[in-house]
Amino acid sequence: MVKNCLYVIIFLIVNFYKLNSAKTENTILERKIPEIRIINGYTCSTNDYPFVVKIKLGYTAKKSVTSCGGTLIRPKWVLSAAHCFSSKDVPKGVDFWIEAGCDNLQSGQTVEVETFYIHLKYKESNAINDIAIVKLRDPIVHVDGIGYATLPRRNDSICSKAVVMGWGLTSNNLNPNQALSISLQCGSVEIIDKSKCLEISREISINFDFDKHSQICTFSRKQKAEARQGDSGGPLLCGDVQVGIVSFKTVIDPNNMDIESPVVYTRVQYFLDFINDTIENSGTMHSRSILMVFIIFLRLLHNISVCH
Numbered sequence: 001m002v003k004n005c006l007y008v009i010i011f012l013i014v015n016f017y018k019l020n021s022a023k024t025e026n027t028i029l030e031r032k033i034p035e036i037r038i039i040n041g042y043t044c045s046t047n048d049y050p051f052v053v054k055i056k057l058g059y060t061a062k063k064s065v066t067s068c069g070g071t072l073i074r075p076k077w078v079l080s081a082a083h084c085f086s087s088k089d090v091p092k093g094v095d096f097w098i099e100a101g102c103d104n105l106q107s108g109q110t111v112e113v114e115t116f117y118i119h120l121k122y123k124e125s126n127a128i129n130d131i132a133i134v135k136l137r138d139p140i141v142h143v144d145g146i147g148y149a150t151l152p153r154r155n156d157s158i159c160s161k162a163v164v165m166g167w168g169l170t171s172n173n174l175n176p177n178q179a180l181s182i183s184l185q186c187g188s189v190e191i192i193d194k195s196k197c198l199e200i201s202r203e204i205s206i207n208f209d210f211d212k213h214s215q216i217c218t219f220s221r222k223q224k225a226e227a228r229q230g231d232s233g234g235p236l237l238c239g240d241v242q243v244g245i246v247s248f249k250t251v252i253d254p255n256n257m258d259i260e261s262p263v264v265y266t267r268v269q270y271f272l273d274f275i276n277d278t279i280e281n282s283g284t285m286h287s288r289s290i291l292m293v294f295i296i297f298l299r300l301l302h303n304i305s306v307c308h
Contacts, residue, residue, distance in 0.1 A: 041187030044165060046103050050147035051242075052165055052184060054099040054108070055084055055134070055233060061110040064097045069166045069234030071149040071242055072100055075139035077279055079149065080233035081245050081266065082122040082132045098136055101145040103183060109146065112137045117278050119271070126209040130247045130266045132233075133278045149235060149242045152269045158216065159238035162191055164246060164263075166231025189218040189236075189263070197262045204261055206250050216244045216265040236265045243268055 046052055051072045058064025070080035078098055085096070095112055102108025114137040119129040140146060165186040192200075194210055197217035201208065210217065216236065236244030244265030268275075 041165075041185040043183045044186035046101055046145050046184055049165060049184070049186075049235075049237075050101065050145050051149035052235065053078055054102060054167060055080055056097040056099055056110070057090065057094055058097060059093055059095070061097050061099075061112070064095075064099075064110070066099075066167055068232045069246065070098065070134065071235045072098075072140055072146070073149050073151065073275070074279065075142065076136045078134040078136065079242075079245065079268070079275065080132050080134055081247055082118040082130045083124060083127065083247070084233045085116050085118060085132050085134075086122070086124060096134070098134065098140070100140045101143065103145075109140060109143075111140055117282075119274060127215075127247045127264065127266075128209065128211055129214065129271075131245060131268075131271050131274065133275060135282060150240055151272065151275070152238075152241050152243055154269065154272060156241065156243075156269065158191060158243055160191055162189055162218065162243065163187065163237045164189055164218070164231070164234065165237075166234040166246070185231075187220075189220050192217050192219050192262070197264075200260075200262055201250050206261060208250055208264075210264065214267050214270040215247070216267050217262045218265065219260070219262045 053070045053072050054066045055068040055070050055078070056064035057067045068080060068084035070078045070084075073079050096116070097110050097112055099108040099110045114135045116135065117133045119131050122129040122131070163186055165184055167184060194212040194217065197210055197219070200219055218236070232246050232248075234246045235242040236246065244267060247264045247266050249263045250261045
């Protein structure tokens with residue numbers, strides 16, 4: 001009887017940890033949203049945008065490769081897109097890393113990711129709530145070339161011309177080995193309203209859900225800059241304020257990479273509470289988890305005595 005009670009204890013504790021992990025790290029989902037890269041942009045520098053970081057995947061920091069972009073908002077916290085962390089394809093043992101202060105692919109300050117928080121209402125089918133808060137194992141040291149992004153205030157208006165940036169491909173060439181950017185790339189884009197965004201999309205036979213409250217839409221004519229694969233999670237700036245997070249291009253046709261279509265961003269302003277609450281409550285959530293396990297353990301010890 002006692003042996004059976006011990007099995008029950010082990011089962012409940014293991015499943016509690018699984019449930020808690022699913023809540024805090026938000027169970028990884030299969031990635032279906034196309035990634036983004038800067039096309040027809042210009043070379044810029046992390047000296048001008050010291051908060052821009054690379055999100056990398058690898059067994060070690062030195063053997064990691066860039067998968068997305070993000071922005072440093074506090075010494076141990078990075079803002080990015082949910083779909084950058086929602087892939088089941090990440091091999092076992094491979095970790096996420098953050099590299100800050102890098103003007104090329106080789107230099108920078110790299111720190112391992114401790115955990116990440118994907119918005120609980122993130123929908124991979126249409127990228128609604130495509131936002132993630134990333135917690136680093138160690139703080140990024142604040143030195144020249146490394147700083148923090150300025151987030152918008154609740155009542156700030158959105159500009160009509162913005163800047164997007166990242167380290168992705170710089171051309172429509174489908175071979176990333178031939179088009180990978182060594183330096184940070186920037187591009188100017190036009191912000192358009194919901195009606196124009198959907199109108200342009202319908203012209204190329206694309207239908208998608210667009211939430212004007214939580215998303216921003218941009219559009220650039222041929223030969224002008226736009227975000228493409230590789231720069232997902234990076235910032236959209238109005239001046240020096242980050243108003244958006246690169247989410248997805250409404251169509252990416254491998255047979256016609258020059259097709260003109262809108263690019264959608266997560267609107268940072270809409271998620272200020274999510275960002276602040278996640279950062280402020282992260283330690284509290286961990287403490288509560290430990291306390292709950294301890295309480296469950298005490299109750300089960302009591303049940304063992306009853307079983308005995």
